Amino acid sequence: MKVKTADVSKLYDSYEVLKRINMNVDDGNIYGLLGPNGAGKSTLLKMLSGLNAPSLGEVYFNGNALHIDDGHVKPLIGSVIETPVFYNHLSAYENLSIHLEYMNTDHLTIEEALTIVGLKTAGDLPVAKFSLGMRQRLAVARAFIHLPELLVLDEPLNGLDPKGVKEMRALFKKLRGQFDMTLIISSHILNEIEHVADEIGILHKGELLTEVSMQTLKINYPDGIETFFFNMTEGDG
Amino acid sequence: MLKLIRLEYRKTNLRPYTLSVIIATILFIGFIYLFAYIPRIDEDPELLMFAEYSTVSGLLILVSLTTYSVLASAMFAKMVIDTFDANSLTLIYSYPVRRSAILLSKIIAVLLFTAAAMMISNTVVFTLFFLTESISPLVNDTFVSSVVLDALSLTLLSMAAMSAISVTAMTIGLYRQSVPLTIISTVVILASTNNVFMEVLSNPVILLVTLVLCIVVLSVSTLLAAKHVRDLEVA
Ligand SMILES: Nc1ncnc2c1ncn2[C@@H]1O[C@H](COP(=O)(O)OP(=O)(O)OP(=O)(O)O)[C@@H](O)[C@H]1O
């Protein structure tokens, strides 16, 4: 088990955004976290990547409780959360270089990472001049360049054109296959992750309704899993 | 820590700040000759205090303290308030470095830059002024070595004061997550402490007390800022 949460809740003031989440992400899997807008996906992913602490409960990473100021685990995690932030006046190359200085661990070369995400020729351009899709690609490069064990991606296909979406899906599989990474990918569009995920968790109004493997789903819903997703979140979602 | 400080400089575009320092130094040279020249404009006896080196040096130190405190708080606004805002936090919190260590490296980076700039700038201005004074003096006072020593100790004290003032303003700005508040706090603190500074000139005991006070205020502000940062959450 790569990541496990034990009764994780998150409260803002007295409003419970996440309610006793018990999530299990197997080593080497691509885990798709599905849920409509406002379900709490980003809130959950921030805790899984060690950015915020849960209000209640515990996140376990490789079997150990994850703490936000833990210097040892941070290099083992890579994440893209919501709208990525960069040092905008610096080039893509410089941004990755500074990231690696902080991470201080084994890594791909900056050229390799930029090539993988298709930004080879944009390396010297200031990030301020990047398009939305280019920023998204760079954010993904920054998340995997230090070769983490866990990659947490919050709506990583945002802003990408169809070609970019296809490339990115292939990249996710490559990162899992070639570098043994475990991936957690969130989306509010089922179609975005049903082709890459091994397992799916459905989050709705702060509750994890179910966790199910794609294999099981394909057997039970041979016509496509839209019906399943719709059934789960139907009503007021 | 050294590596963290070096990274802060790499992440920041220092050119506008360096340019400000150069412009400020040129203006200070103009000011110090103006201060020295004032009693000669007409023979008003009330302006006679300007005929002393201690007044001329003291005024220049005040101008320099004001300028560099504002510069430091502008740098704090950019390098601390902006990076500790709820969105940008994602970036620094993904690094395997304690939050308080990042904050501390930023504070040291800003203070090193501004204190060094202050030292260099004051040295250039005073050296030039004292050189021309030793050749053809504008000030009526007798030019003795203690004048140089006073200028030096005042420069050191104002470096400590600048650090205390700007970090306090930064901490106030950090609690409200506000860039304008950081700058306004600097100006308000400066305005309310100017009097103390003029007293310092004549009394070495007050000078020492002020120095100790600056160090205490600097430490307390830094601790309060670190405490605040520890509890911050990514939005
Ligand atoms: N810092 C915060 N303070 C108060 N409420 C918050 C905060 N962050 C999130 N929320 C609330 O928590 C709920 C879940 O937000 P979250 O961003 O996790 O949803 P999401 O599933 O990522 O949605 P989307 O698909 O739109 O990205 C929302 O109702 C939101 O208003």
Ligand SMILES: [Mg+2]
């Ligand atoms: Mg979201």
